[in-house]
Amino acid sequence: MSAYNYAKRSSTFSTTIQLSKNRASHRGGSMNAKVLVLNQSYEPISICSVKKAFLLVFLTKAEVIASKNDRTLRTVSVQYSCPSIIRLSNYVRVTFRRVELSRKNILRRDSGRCQYCGKTNPPLTIDHIIPKSRGGEDTWENLITACMKCNNRKGNRTPEEASMPLMSTPKKPSHVTFLKQIVGRVEDSWRPYLFMD
Ligand SMILES: [Zn+2]
Numbered sequence: 472m473s474a475y476n477y478a479k480r481s482s483t484f485s486t487t488i489q490l491s492k493n494r495a496s497h498r499g500g501s502m503n504a505k506v507l508v509l510n511q512s513y514e515p516i517s518i519c520s521v522k523k524a525f526l527l528v529f530l531t532k533a534e535v536i537a538s539k540n541d542r543t544l545r546t547v548s549v550q551y552s553c554p555s556i557i558r559l560s561n562y563v564r565v566t567f568r569r570v571e572l573s574r575k576n577i578l579r580r581d582s583g584r585c586q587y588c589g590k591t592n593p594p595l596t597i598d599h600i601i602p603k604s605r606g607g608e609d610t611w612e613n614l615i616t617a618c619m620k621c622n623n624r625k626g627n628r629t630p631e632e633a634s635m636p637l638m639s640t641p642k643k644p645s646h647v648t649f650l651k652q653i654v655g656r657v658e659d660s661w662r663p664y665l666f667m668d
Contacts, residue, residue, distance in 0.1 A: 525551070525554065570648075581616035614641070
């Protein structure tokens with residue numbers, strides 16, 4: 472069993488660990504704060520709860536790479552820093568499913584935001600940057616989210632012809648793209664591992 476799966480199973484064990492923030496009492500819900508899990512190779516592979524991360528570290532299945540400065544975990548006798556990033560001690564072979572090119576995943580990659588005006592108002596459509604009638608293909612690089620208004624305005628033109636620059640260059644998403652979306656706000660200490668610098 473991999474270290475990660477082991478922790479998943481072990482996480483059902485009850486613990487007597489307490490979490491405190493700035494020495495004040497803190498509700499147990501913070502045990503569910505997000506921790507970035509790196510493979511032994513430092514590749515980001517998952518997100519887990521503080522509770523699960525602490526357990527992995529406690530079982531020496533992982534080491535702490537970064538801690539949340541303002542939080543500590545307390546047992547009866549010892550106080551630990553609350554992990555923010557952990558790295559597995561052993562390399563875990565993970566195969567990420569290829570992200571399927573679909574309307575849903577294009578909207579997801581673009582965070583449901585029109586790539587011309589930035590609005591998130593529905594109805595959102597999928598636009599071919601190079602129009603299909605002019606040889607534009609169905610690829611991650613040529614398909615983007617566009618609101619109905621921008622899509623109609625652009626019509627059968629390229630962004631240059633329509634003077635409608637794109638907010639970002641569309642790329643094929645990876646599991647890291649979606650990891651970022653799962654957590655929403657990315658902690659600063661995570662940025663180097665998520666290739667955001
Ligand atoms: Zn728009």
